[in-house]
Amino acid sequence: MHVIGTAGHVDHGKSSLVRALTGTNPDRWIEEQLRGMTLDLGFAHLRFEDGVEAGIVDVPGHERFLHNMLAGAAGMELLLLVVAANEGPKPQTLEHLAILAYLNVKRTIVVLSKSDTVDAEELAFAEELVREAVAGTPAEGAPFVAVSCHTGAGLDELRDAIHAALLELPARAPDAPAYLPIDRVFALPGHGTIVTGTLMQGRISTGEHLVLQPLGREVRARSLHVFGRERSVVEGGARVAVNVPGVETGEIARGAVLASPQFVARDSVEVTFRPLPLALGLLKRRTPVRAYLGAAEILGTLAFERAPLDASPVSARLHLRTPTVVFPGAAFVVRRLSPKTLLGGGTISALDGGPLPANDDSPDVAALVAALASVGLAGGEAGRLGAVANVRAERAEEILADLVDEGRALRLTKPVAFVDAALAAEAIERVRAHLQTTESATPWQPGAVARTLARDLGIPEAALARVLALAAEDGRLAYRAGYYATPEFQPTLTADQRAFFDARFAATAATAAQGNVPVPHDELVAAMRTCAIPGIHVAFETLLAGGALVKVGDDVYRSEQINDIRAKLEAALRRDKQLTMAAFRDLAGTSRKFAVPLLEWFDAAGVTIRSGDVRVLRIVPPRR
Ligand SMILES: Nc1nc2c(ncn2[C@@H]2O[C@H](COP(=O)(O)OP(=O)(O)OP(=O)(O)O)[C@@H](O)[C@H]2O)c(=O)[nH]1
Numbered sequence: 229m230h231v232i233g234t235a236g237h238v239d240h241g242k243s244s245l246v247r248a249l250t251g252t253n254p255d256r257w258i259e260e261q262l263r264g265m266t267l268d269l270g271f272a273h274l275r276f277e278d279g280v281e282a283g284i285v286d287v288p289g290h291e292r293f294l295h296n297m298l299a300g301a302a303g304m305e306l307l308l309l310v311v312a313a314n315e316g317p318k319p320q321t322l323e324h325l326a327i328l329a330y331l332n333v334k335r336t337i338v339v340l341s342k343s344d345t346v347d348a349e350e351l352a353f354a355e356e357l358v359r360e361a362v363a364g365t366p367a368e369g370a371p372f373v374a375v376s377c378h379t380g381a382g383l384d385e386l387r388d389a390i391h392a393a394l395l396e397l398p399a400r401a402p403d404a405p406a407y408l409p410i411d412r413v414f415a416l417p418g419h420g421t422i423v424t425g426t427l428m429q430g431r432i433s434t435g436e437h438l439v440l441q442p443l444g445r446e447v448r449a450r451s452l453h454v455f456g457r458e459r460s461v462v463e464g465g466a467r468v469a470v471n472v473p474g475v476e477t478g479e480i481a482r483g484a485v486l487a488s489p490q491f492v493a494r495d496s497v498e499v500t501f502r503p504l505p506l507a508l509g510l511l512k513r514r515t516p517v518r519a520y521l522g523a524a525e526i527l528g529t530l531a532f533e534r535a536p537l538d539a540s541p542v543s544a545r546l547h548l549r550t551p552t553v554v555f556p557g558a559a560f561v562v563r564r565l566s567p568k569t570l571l572g573g574g575t576i577s578a579l580d581g582g583p584l585p586a587n588d589d590s591p592d593v594a595a596l597v598a599a600l601a602s603v604g605l606a607g608g609e610a611g612r613l614g615a616v617a618n619v620r621a622e623r624a625e626e627i628l629a630d631l632v633d634e635g636r637a638l639r640l641t642k643p644v645a646f647v648d649a650a651l652a653a654e655a656i657e658r659v660r661a662h663l664q665t666t667e668s669a670t671p672w673q674p675g676a677v678a679r680t681l682a683r684d685l686g687i688p689e690a691a692l693a694r695v696l697a698l699a700a701e702d703g704r705l706a707y708r709a710g711y712y713a714t715p716e717f718q719p720t721l722t723a724d725q726r727a728f729f730d731a732r733f734a735a736t737a738a739t740a741a742q743g744n745v746p747v748p749h750d751e752l753v754a755a756m757r758t759c760a761i762p763g764i765h766v767a768f769e770t771l772l773a774g775g776a777l778v779k780v781g782d783d784v785y786r787s788e789q790i791n792d793i794r795a796k797l798e799a800a801l802r803r804d805k806q807l808t809m810a811a812f813r814d815l816a817g818t819s820r821k822f823a824v825p826l827l828e829w830f831d832a833a834g835v836t837i838r839s840g841d842v843r844v845l846r847i848v849p850p851r852r
């Protein structure tokens with residue numbers, strides 16, 4: 229079997245395409261369905277009449293979720309590069325392509341989507357733009373297929389192109405040791421923990437003993453499923469779900485690996501690295517990086533003999549803060565810590581890169597390192613650390629800047645303070661472990677606020693808050709509407725909770741033809757109080773925090789409704805420059821009772837400005 233992957237800019241029609249090809253909506257989460265945007269990886273199964281089959285991994289296009297795209301990218305062999313015909317190539321079209329150029333993609337098909345929105349001339353123009361953009365990339369020379377998910381045009385042609393490409397893909401090495409990077413972990417009542425991922429090489433049989441890394445725990449593959457069907461053996465290239473008894477879901481997360489016992493997890497390897505030309509200026513002799521291997525994102529350091537000056541392949545050592553399973557030939561990608569610019573990628577050339585080159589610290593540097601350790605998580609500004617280390621302030625500034633460059637110290641802002649990077653990393657790891665436990669126990673919770681985390685972990689809130697902010701910035705934690713969570717976490721409602729909201733909001737969908745009718749907040753709260761569904765209030769908070777539901781005045785709307793009204797409002801304001809309440813009421817398909825709070829909400833959201841009796845646009849928002 230083989231794995232097909234989607235790639236492309238946000239909203240270019242990747243998920244719609246997967247749905248049109250397979251009948252499966254890859255947007256699994258209610259939050260994704262409500263928002264109409266992919267947040268995390270989605271999976272579907274494509275099967276042809278002659279028995280040829282493949283798994284499809286659908287990725288989010290929004291750059292905020294690039295870490296999720298990266299977790300799914302390593303397994304892709306056939307790439308569907310989706311470009312909307314009415315928009316042409318956009319930033320994430322190019323970024324996804326740059327990433328995939330380092331990984332295992334063997335064939336590409338360019339899909340010009342939404343062909344129903346353009347005429348023949350515009351389609352030809354879009355095709356020309358894409359050809360220019362893919363020149364010099366693995367997608368150069370790839371076949372182009374124009375499709376529309378709305379009319380079905382081109383879908384048969386695309387199916388044929390996929391079928392032909394699948395037959396041409398080389399088989400995955402079946403006799404290599406099994407290597408399964410884990411991209412999902414969940415509990416199935418009555419069965420225990422299930423891990424899923426793309427079996428990158430080798431085969432797995434039921435009952436086989438494997439090792440979960442980096443935990444180092446031996447586990448038995450109790451049962452194997454490929455797209456819902458039980459199998460006794462699975463071969464490389466399959467999307468597999470493995471039941472691993474005796475492991476708690478909180479003990480492992482996306483990025484762990486299920487592998488043959490012969491693999492040993494490593495934290496230092498030799499690599500052949502190809503810098504991205506644009507990133508050359510960012511590479512130092514020792515560059516702190518976030519490395520993507522399999523489905524894992526691991527912080528580490530890329531160390532060169534000397535900083536590369538051109539984009540030709542160069543040997544380097546990759547040191548990882550947490551060990552993982554790697555093997556010669558395995559592909560990886562690295563990004564900068566912050567901002568998360570793509571730096572390049574390459575392949576593992578040899579195991580055991582040896583220790584990091586020794587830090588021949590001068591006495592001043594050693595004294596500052598000790599000073600950093602002594603001030604702990606609260607950190608200190610350069611003058612104070614200099615005083616502790618007995619080093620004059622300007623010299624302390626210089627040394628601290630070097631330590632920051634080398635990834636040994638962190639620079640917090642507002643107010644500026646330096647913190648020992650290892651201490652901060654350790655605190656963040658504790659937070660992550662704690663969050664993983666609560667996330668698996670109450671997955672409908674949106675996450676935890678800083679105060680709760682500080683209390684639960686016994687760390688002063690002021691110190692922890694700044695470290696949390698940093699972790700949110702560099703992607704080790706996700707931060708949304710005041711809540712921290714692990715980046716791979718997406719809140720999920722229980723079936724009962726979901727049914728509750730589906731039922732309440734289905735009524736608004738049914739009447740949407742007559743207008744955009746919300747659900748009164750009081751009515752929702754009263755229904756929640758009497759329904760006796762555990763966690764329902766927290767689930768509601770989660771939907772609000774994630775933006776799937778929006779509270780406007782005394783009412784609650786689905787985000788789709790708000791987006792719909794906003795689009796109409798912006799279009800009307802661009803056209804007519806201003807709008808009265810009555811005109812807004814009509815275009816929003818609502819009544820005065822709802823129109824007033826809606827417009828006030830759009831004022832507060834920065835979309836509109838009130839000017840006498842009319843509204844005007846605050847700015848012409850850039851089109852996504
Ligand atoms: N006219 C037209 N619209 C389409 C077509 N395919 C998708 N759309 C619309 O484009 C929007 C985005 O579609 P998605 O499939 O969610 O796009 P996506 O690439 O998966 O978006 P992300 O996962 O968030 O990056 C939706 O409103 C779709 O209805 C098409 O063939 N024609």
Ligand SMILES: [Mg+2]
Pocket residue numbers: 242243244265266286287288289
């Ligand atoms: Mg999508």
